[in-house]
Amino acid sequence: MRNLITLTGRELRAFFYSPIAYATGFIFAVITGVFFYAALSYYGMASYEMSRMAQFAGPRELSLGEYVLRPLxxxxxxxxxxxxxxxxxxxxxxxxxxxxxxxxxxxxxxDFQITLGKFLAVYLVFLLMLAVSALNIAILAWFAPPPWGVVACGYLGLALLGAAFLAMGLFMSTLTENQVIAAALSFGALLLFWVVGWLVPEQKDAFAAMVEYLSIFSHFERFSKGVVDTRDVVYYLSFAFLFLFLTLRSLEAAKYRG
Amino acid sequence: MIKAENLTKRYGAVTAVNAVSFEVAPGEICGFLGPNGAGKTTTMRVLTGFIPPSQGRVEVAGLDVARDPLEVKKRVGYLPETTPLYGDMRVEEYLQFVGRIKGVARGGLTQAVGGVMEAARIADRRRSLIRTLSKGYRQRVGLAQALIGGPEVLILDEPTIGLDPTQIKDIRSLIKSLAGKRTVILSSHILSEVQLICSRVVIIKGGRLLASESIESLAAALGGHLSVSAKAPADQLGEALARLPGVKSVAARGPGAEPGAARFEIVPSDVSLARREIARFVVGRGWELVALTGGAASLEEAYLSLVGRADAHPEPEAPHA
Structure with missing residues (x-):
């Protein structure tokens, strides 16, 4: 346990010694802000138009969750x-x-301590980035209380999604000594897990269900709507565990290669 | 303390180390010699538990490296050839980190870090970023890293490479001072260094063991050589020399340095006995002894005769990660 804390601490500091954490965190915060602004101004416009032309638009519900949080x-x-x-x-x-x-x-x-130490460090950096993005929600709450349940669900979903992404990235970085290749492999693999969702066949058979289950973003849909489904939680957790396990195997294999 | 039995390491079709067996007793300082690519680094990596052997058994401090890697690692301090340190950390911070990993108690950490910084003479750079240090300092931070926590066994891959002459002297005396307290294996291309520090040597070439014994017995096995020059009839002298105890063979080398002297090269079976007998015999016969030189073989001669002259040029080993 003491070793794990020591290792995680070193890895965490290494992030802040290099500009990577600052650059990534900064860009993430800016992009989040832009998306938040876009969603919020669209919501403002829609509510303005509805107040003027309520008779044409009919009884539509304008919820913050649906118009701001879900797209965000x-x-x-x-x-x-x-x-x-x-x-x-x-x-x-x-x-x-x-x-x-x-x-x-x-x-x-x-090997387990080494893997977990690195994973925890990068996960903490990611959680910090998420915390910064929550400032947007705080600004929103200043004007109108958002549906807190949806906020909590959304962030839970993001936290689980992040664990899955980071575990895969960690695995990819064991495969090569070239950082660019490690990043490219992670992008490629994550994109594949995304686009697989577009390939769901028309007829609803077992195969279609499997492809849909594999898709990494189909599981996120429900979280962003404010629904926690254990299937989705299990999916992300098993995704993360699988890649942490593969990381351990890859380290072991590297020793035999020398 | 360290025992390798039939140690073999294959990388695919390449056999880097082939059935090497040797033993190092507790408190011994053992030099690990061999030409470039002989398998020294691979053997050391197996000893530290970094890579598993393909075949054979390695025991460190009575523990099987393959079965108890974690316990072995607690007892071993390792300095790899390329001294890969974390450049983004400061010297003291780095050593504290390694100390904690190696299980130095919280209360003793400051003292342990101070101790190894003192021993490796890097205390004046405790606040420097490692990546800004010169090669010599980095090498010594690497050594401090191996020393921290007081491991029973030290495995040092070319510890004095890249150091200036004063630093080399310091590090040598540091390693020498560990004799009797720690078991040390060090690889080096500098034979005089090994002769100075080590009590025994392991020599490998092409992955095969050539020798594993004390420096004296290695040199004695080679026998050394003597050269005699005396004012005497050459044929009589040569015949008599060959019959003396301790002399294996005699070869005439023509006239000696002074007029009237004959010179002979002698391969002794026992250097000091032969030397004594030759001096007594020549003087006893009333001949004038002009010169009697030579002695036991040096490590360098022993190494060259084992490994072959072509491979003896000390070159830095190419890093192979």
Whole structure:
């Protein structure tokens, strides 16, 4: 346990020694703000128009959840797909290139501690980024109380989605000593898990259900609507565990390759 | 303390280390020699538990490296060849980090870090970023990293490479001062350094073990050589020399440095016995002994005769990560 804390602490500091965490966090905050502004101004326009032409528009419900939070969470999930590989790309590949992996593996640490230490560090950085994006929600709450249940669900969904993305990125960084390749592999794999959702066949058979289940964003839909479904939670957790497990196997294999 | 039995490491079709067996007793300082690409680094990596052997058994501090890697790692301090440190950390911060990982108690950490910084003479750079340090300092931070936590076994891959002469002297005396307290394996291309620090040597070439014994017995096995020059009839002298105890063979080398002297090269079976007998015999016969030189073989001669002259040029080993 003490080793895990020590390792996580070092990895966490390493993020802030380099400009990566600042650059990624900054861009994430700006893009989040832009998307939030766009969703909110659209909501403002829609409510203005409805107040003027209520008789034409009919009884439509204008909820903050539907008009602001859902698109915001949807957009954030895509931004995460683009940004999180940048956080994970250096985790193992940098150490492989520098050779410091050799020392790391000769210190009295288990592969599990090393993997978990790196994962926890990058996950904490990601949670910090999410916390910064929550400032937008705080601004919204200043004017009108948002549906807090939807906010909580959305953030739970983002946190689970992030764990899945980061675990995959961590695995990819064990495969190569080149950080760019590690990032590209993560992008590619995550995009595949996204676009697989567009390939769901028309007829609703077992195969279609499987393809739909595999799609990484189809599971996020319900979270952004404010619904927690255990199937979705299980999907993201098993996705993250699978890639953490593969990370361990990959480290083991690297030792035999020498 | 360290025991390798039939250690073999294959990378695909390439056999880097082939059935190497050797033993290092507690408190010994063992030099690990061999030409470039001989398998030294691979063997050291197996000893530290970084890579598993393809075949054979490695025991460190009575523990099987394959079965108890974590316990072995607690007892081993390792300095890899390329000294890969975290450049974004400061010297003291880095050593504290390694100390904690190696299980130094919280209360003793400051003292332990101070101790190894003192021993490696890097205390004046405790606040420097590691990436800004010169090669010599980085090398010594690497050594401090291996020393922290007081491991029973130290495995040092070319510890003095990249240091200036004063630093080399410091590090050598530091390692020498560990004799009897720690078991040390160090690889080096500098034979005089190994002769100075180590009590025994392991020599490998092409992944195969050539020798594993104390420096004295290695040199004694080679026998050394003597050269005699005396004012005496050459044929009589040569015949008599060959019959003396401790002499294996005699070869005439023509006239000596002074007029009237004959010179002979002698391969002894026992250097000091042969030297004594030759001096006594020549003087006893009333001949004038002009010169009697030579002695036991040096490590360098022993190494060259084992490994072959072509490979003896000390070159930096190419890093192979």
């Amino acid at each position: 969470f949807g957009n954030l999930s895509v931004v995460m797909l683009l940004m999180l590989p940048l956080l994970t790309m250096r985790l193992f590949s940098e150490e492989r290139k520098a050779g410091s992996l050799e020392l790391l593996f000769t210190w009295p640490l288990t």
